[in-house]
Amino acid sequence: xxxxxxxxxxxxxxxxxxxxxADDQVSHFTLQNGMDVVVIExxxxxxxxxxxxYRAGSADEKPGVSGVAHFLEHLLFKATENMESGExxxxxxxxxGRDNAFTSYDYTAYYQRVAADRLELMIRMESDRxxxxxxxxxxxxxxxxxxxxxxxxxxxNNPAALFREQKNAALYLNHRYGVPVIGxxxxxxxxxxxxxxxxxxxxxxxxxxxxxxxGDADPQEVLALAETYYGVLEPNPALxxxxxxxxxxxxxxxxxxxxxxxVAQPYVSRSYIAPERDPGDQKKAAALVMLAELLGGGQxxxxxxxxxxxxxxxxxxxxxxxxxxxxxxxxxxVVVPAEGVSLQDAEDAMDAAVKSFLEAGxxxxxxxxxxxxxxxxxxxxxxxxxxLANRYGEALASGLTIEDVQAWPDILQAVTEDxxxxxxxxxxxxxxxxxxxxxxxxxxxIN
Amino acid sequence: MLQVVLAVTAAFAFALPARANVDIQEIxxxxxxxxxxxxxxxxxxxxxELRFKGGASLDAPGKRGATSLMVNLLEEGAGDLDARAFARxxxxxxxxxxxxxxxxxxxxxxxxxxxxxxxxxxxxxxxLVNPRFDADAIERVRAQVIxxxxxxxxxxxSIAGTKFAAMLFGDHPxxxxxxxxxxxxxxxxxxxxxxxxxxxxxxxxxxxxxxxDITADDLGRLLDSLLADLPETGAPQPxxxxxxxxxxxxxxxxxxxxxxxxxxxxxxxxxxxxFFAVYVLDTILGGSGLESRLMREVREKRGLTYGVYTYTxxxxxxxxxxxxxxxxxxxVAETIDVIRAEWQKLRDTGxxxxxxxxxxxxxxxxxxxxxxxxxxxxxxxVNMQVSDMGIDYVATRNDRLNAVTLxxxxxxxxxxxxxxxxxxxxxGRPQGLSN
Numbered sequence: 001x002x003x004x005x006x007x008x009x010x011x012x013x014x015x016x017x018x019x020x021x022a023d024d025q026v027s028h029f030t031l032q033n034g035m036d037v038v039v040i041e042x043x044x045x046x047x048x049x050x051x052x053x054y055r056a057g058s059a060d061e062k063p064g065v066s067g068v069a070h071f072l073e074h075l076l077f078k079a080t081e082n083m084e085s086g087e088x089x090x091x092x093x094x095x096x097g098r099d100n101a102f103t104s105y106d107y108t109a110y111y112q113r114v115a116a117d118r119l120e121l122m123i124r125m126e127s128d129r130x131x132x133x134x135x136x137x138x139x140x141x142x143x144x145x146x147x148x149x150x151x152x153x154x155x156x157n158n159p160a161a162l163f164r165e166q167k168n169a170a171l172y173l174n175h176r177y178g179v180p181v182i183g184x185x186x187x188x189x190x191x192x193x194x195x196x197x198x199x200x201x202x203x204x205x206x207x208x209x210x211x212x213x214x215g216d217a218d219p220q221e222v223l224a225l226a227e228t229y230y231g232v233l234e235p236n237p238a239l240x241x242x243x244x245x246x247x248x249x250x251x252x253x254x255x256x257x258x259x260x261x262x263v264a265q266p267y268v269s270r271s272y273i274a275p276e277r278d279p280g281d282q283k284k285a286a287a288l289v290m291l292a293e294l295l296g297g298g299q300x301x302x303x304x305x306x307x308x309x310x311x312x313x314x315x316x317x318x319x320x321x322x323x324x325x326x327x328x329x330x331x332x333x334v335v336v337p338a339e340g341v342s343l344q345d346a347e348d349a350m351d352a353a354v355k356s357f358l359e360a361g362x363x364x365x366x367x368x369x370x371x372x373x374x375x376x377x378x379x380x381x382x383x384x385x386x387x388l389a390n391r392y393g394e395a396l397a398s399g400l401t402i403e404d405v406q407a408w409p410d411i412l413q414a415v416t417e418d419x420x421x422x423x424x425x426x427x428x429x430x431x432x433x434x435x436x437x438x439x440x441x442x443x444x445x446i447n
Numbered sequence: 448m449l450q451v452v453l454a455v456t457a458a459f460a461f462a463l464p465a466r467a468n469v470d471i472q473e474i475x476x477x478x479x480x481x482x483x484x485x486x487x488x489x490x491x492x493x494x495x496e497l498r499f500k501g502g503a504s505l506d507a508p509g510k511r512g513a514t515s516l517m518v519n520l521l522e523e524g525a526g527d528l529d530a531r532a533f534a535r536x537x538x539x540x541x542x543x544x545x546x547x548x549x550x551x552x553x554x555x556x557x558x559x560x561x562x563x564x565x566x567x568x569x570x571x572x573x574x575l576v577n578p579r580f581d582a583d584a585i586e587r588v589r590a591q592v593i594x595x596x597x598x599x600x601x602x603x604x605s606i607a608g609t610k611f612a613a614m615l616f617g618d619h620p621x622x623x624x625x626x627x628x629x630x631x632x633x634x635x636x637x638x639x640x641x642x643x644x645x646x647x648x649x650x651x652x653x654x655x656x657x658x659x660d661i662t663a664d665d666l667g668r669l670l671d672s673l674l675a676d677l678p679e680t681g682a683p684q685p686x687x688x689x690x691x692x693x694x695x696x697x698x699x700x701x702x703x704x705x706x707x708x709x710x711x712x713x714x715x716x717x718x719x720x721x722f723f724a725v726y727v728l729d730t731i732l733g734g735s736g737l738e739s740r741l742m743r744e745v746r747e748k749r750g751l752t753y754g755v756y757t758y759t760x761x762x763x764x765x766x767x768x769x770x771x772x773x774x775x776x777x778x779v780a781e782t783i784d785v786i787r788a789e790w791q792k793l794r795d796t797g798x799x800x801x802x803x804x805x806x807x808x809x810x811x812x813x814x815x816x817x818x819x820x821x822x823x824x825x826x827x828x829v830n831m832q833v834s835d836m837g838i839d840y841v842a843t844r845n846d847r848l849n850a851v852t853l854x855x856x857x858x859x860x861x862x863x864x865x866x867x868x869x870x871x872x873x874x875g876r877p878q879g880l881s882n
Binding site for chain 1: 487489490491492494530531534535538539541558560586587590591593594597598599600601602603702703704705707735736737738746747748749750751752753754773774775805808809810811812813814815816818819820821822
């Protein structure tokens with residue numbers, strides 16, 4: 001059935017009006033001891049998400065104990081001065097909630113999702129384990145086995161994960177982002193109670209933490225509870241600025257081949273060192289977000305157009321950039337070749353497409369579509385308060401401010417075509433990049 | 448409006464919210480399409496969920512993978528728009544459409560803004576009613592599907608799942624991967640996709656739910672414009688099947704450091720009077736994360752795994768009980784011993800009153816927390832319809848859970864837990880295990 005009206009209507013797309021930024025209903029406080037408090041209100045359901053983010057992740061570890069940040073995250077579910085081992089999670093479950101925690105390069109976070117009237121109980125337990133962890137020796141060995149099985153599951157059993165790990169190590173010449181969050185296996189095997197304790201004593205303190213409460217909560221009531229439980233904790237005066245080893249000037253292209261018999265579908269992937277979102281300075285990162293979308297963000301992107309539609313060299317293409325990072329982040333391209341296309345051909349086609357993209361300039365209509373989708377995302381995200389909570393927690397733990405988070409949608413909308421091309425020329429330089437081929441062991445291809 | 452009404456019970460040390468009470472309207476469009484609606488006007492978008500019952504199990508004989516490939520092609524060109532034009536149109540509206548086929552249904556999940564709802568629905572209508580199945584799109588998507596099938600053949604989780612399904616269900620559609628095999632997908636022609644479309648996306652097997660910024664009248668008109676032109680009837684549903692649990696351990700050799708394990712035994716479905724007793728039993732056994740018996744014994748006490756889980760499986764044509772775990776090759780034999788021992792112990796000695804109360808407060812307290820957004824509510828309410836739960840289920844579900852007694856749970860433990868038929872599939876290089 002003819003549907004001409006659909007196509008005709010597209011001309012009018014730029015006329016759609018959406019709010020430039022969603023009303024986040026965000027309040028922000030800082031306690032006397034330096035702990036940040038963020039409250040995001042959504043009163044549609046009597047549910048609350050309670051999170052504590054520490055400005056400490058795997059990239060803050062000392063050399064030789066990789067994985068200790070994540071190991072400690074596991075151990076925080078064990079006994080404290082006031083709770084038995086496992087009591088916190090059991091209490092959350094008995095209250096119909098769920099809880100978990102996660103560790104990244106720049107942060108470690110703990111959260112519970114419960115009925116709104118259980119917030120105080122969560123705050124009481126979370127504030128307890130911020131300072132009162134006991135770390136019984138008999139639980140260390142068993143939990144170390146658990147994290148090694150976690151590494152087995154996530155990484156050792158997955159050739160693509162091993163490949164990413166090796167590639168990341170080659171990308172960063174000096175920064176700890178080159179070391180996996182879960183840890184190198186040989187170092188994980190030697191993790192001790194003392195190593196975990198050292199990390200805990202250094203980084204777990206109110207002046208290194210961000211409380212995020214999202215959902216059916218009143219900001220003043222949250223502030224009062226935060227003062228009662230978190231506000232009484234002593235700050236750590238020895239906490240230092242997060243000046244971690246940084247990247248030197250990168251001068252040589254790196255190339256690697258990773259072979260594994262378990263690889264069924266080879267692919268080529270390249271990562272470039274790229275600037276991150278910095279406080280008060282997010283324009284370049286915003287341009288990189290647009291660049292990733294234009295180059296490889298979906299069905300209408302340049303790589304897809306060139307490698308999947310105009311030619312059938314690839315079964316999948318993509319470009320990725322995440323600007324939320326304390327230090328230099330990466331911009332990545334991936335091409336999964338079609339059957340009969342070698343990795344060299346796939347890489348050549350990728351390079352040719354990037355080159356033609358830079359020569360052709362920006363497709364204004366496509367940029368408008370991307371910007372409209374980003375504005376719409378501000379509407380959709382209001383349906384997911386946990387996502388908003390993560391957004392604020394991650395940003396603050398990555399060195400940004402509330403103001404940076406709230407300015408970000410407008411900065412994205414203001415990105416110009418010239419800015420995108422300029423950042424592309426600056427970042428897409430192979431001397432600052434590692435190119436990796438993931439391939440099966442029996443593949444004859446060498447180059 | 449989206450309201451979750453809380454009634455607080457004083458029976459436990461921690462009083463718990465007892466019931467979720469979402470205001471679901473049952474509507475029928477002018478053209479006769481039934482739907483459930485929850486109006487929520489505070490955010491200007493709608494989440495719409497469609498289910499076509501039958502899904503990939505309706506593949507014609509010899510055409511395994513046809514439904515899946517057909518569903519993957521719905522957004523690859525429709526009406527006057529080829530694949531690229533369709534993608535541009537969808538992006539221009541900031542709408543999102545997702546189409547998935549599984550054993551029991553085809554799922555369509557859509558989100559669209561209030562300000563361009565009419566245009567988004569017109570696009571979605573074309574995808575559902577007028578997909579083009581252009582030759583170049585078929586070849587492009589076929590290559591992607593085959594790439595995925597090849598990857599599955601070298602992925603230990605997929606290998607285990609495929610083996611288990613084949614053991615349980617043999618020639619029934621549940622016994623093979625819904626994406627098909629490289630051979631079956633390579634042989635599919637455009638006519639097969641057209642036939643699958645006519646067989647699967649029909650009104651006699653359709654369930655609809657919508658949540659968000661739309662009135663009942665507007666939703667009725669929307670559904671007629673979206674769905675009225677679909678065929679009335681399609682292929683007959685497959686027959687019921689009894690899964691075959693042979694017991695024992697079945698090892699598939701695969702060179703990888705950690706063995707991946709699936710295990711299972713017969714179970715019962717939602718419509719069985721003992722369902723809630725079994726649900727409580729499963730929660731205590733392996734369904735409740737860190738709090739379950741298996742997690743405590745296998746992970747917390749022995750460090751044998753990162754995670755061990757059990758879950759009841761309620762398919763349209765078979766009911767059973769499954770679990771999963773992964774342990775290093777030199778430790779997986781011990782893991783399986785511990786799981787077997789827990790199975791036997793639970794059957795022989797049952798659960799305690801305290802375990803029962805903890806499981807109930809967990810399950811009843813967690814239930815209202817699920818209703819926390821338009822998308823999740825649309826998903827829950829459409830699945831309620833598919834499972835024939837009745838519109839009062841949201842209000843009565845926790846009462847039914849609370850009515851479960853210690854005797855109920857321990858009786859079903861004795862009657863249902865079956866260590867002899869508990870069957871393990873292990874993919875890896877396990878030490879000290881053989882078929």
